């Protein structure tokens with residue numbers, strides 16, 4: 001079967017470890033295993049973990065710990081996966097048939113868009129509008145939803161804009177899925193990575209046909225653990241386990257064990273506190289840099305996520321711009337093209353501040369050279 005390429009993931013995979021400054025990453029600076037385990041006793045206990053298969057849906061302890069994050073959820077509502085990307089794939093594989101309609105927030109993490117294209121699902125973009133602070137217009141949603149709508153998918157907080165869905169949009173969304181009897185798919189992997197606001201409220205709870213996906217890659221700074229999960233109606237989760245049997249079977253025993261430690265109440269609070277302090281320190285560094293360029297750049301301040309979605313005011317294709325920066329300055333960004341929106345770039349604000357500033361200096365150098373080249 002031919003697939004729709006997942007351009008951003010391919011691009012990052014090829015170059016993220018090759019460039020000197022990777023500002024394409026969308027999570028905060030990852031923890032080391034030593035930082036996570038903390039003290040010698042924990043290290044010793046970890047060395048004694050027996051490396052068998054865990055339960056394919058995740059250990060009961062981890063499923064209960066995840067369930068406790070969601071109102072009225074129990075372990076039967078939870079399936080643990082390898083990254084939230086596997087949770088998204090598993091649910092989409094179960095839900096969609098060729099010819100179905102999917103209303104999909106745009107811009108967005110493009111995984112579901114690519115899968116839908118591959119499977120012959122009709123994608124109807126629910127456009128986030130810059131003039132609305134990257135919210136969608138509830139009227140647009142009404143126009144898009146029909147009786148053929150199988151699901152409405154949102155990414156909240158959103159990648160790449162960093163916007164958190166406002167109350168009016170949340171209500172409109174819940175009304176729309178209910179009216180259509182459609183599934184609500186909510187990618188919440190940036191929940192907990194809010195810079196100023198409190199933790200983004202999950203969409204799990206008010207409407208039965210909801211599947212929420214999340215994991216430890218972004219807000220928790222642990223993408224290398226590959227821990228994700230989905231939360232859904234118990235009967236659906238049981239079915240999805242059968243789909244998961246055709247994928248990676250189980251999480252790894254080590255990841256399952258570490259995830260339990262991370263999600264323990266106090267530890268979780270500390271980890272998300274670290275994330276917030278990184279964002280509070282780094283966003284002003286990027287904002288000052290952008291402002292120093294006057295009208296060359298504009299952006300809506302991201303409310304969440306270690307990302308900033310930036311519009312530039314010069315006539316150059318975004319892939320061309322990002323490729324020049326990569327080749328000439330060994331610095332990686334994500335071009336707007338990879339989110340279907342030319343004229344923008346995504347810059348990651350999760351790394352150590354001096355690394356971020358050094359990467360921005362490289363961008364500056366390119367901009368100066370481009371300007372000089374133009375004047376010549």
Ligand SMILES: Cc1ncc(COP(=O)(O)O)c(C=O)c1O
Pocket residue numbers: 026082083084085086109155159187189214215216217223227228
């Ligand atoms: C919005 C969003 N959802 C899901 C994922 C998948 O991440 P993971 O599989 O590491 O949980 C990403 C990764 O960038 C993302 O940005």
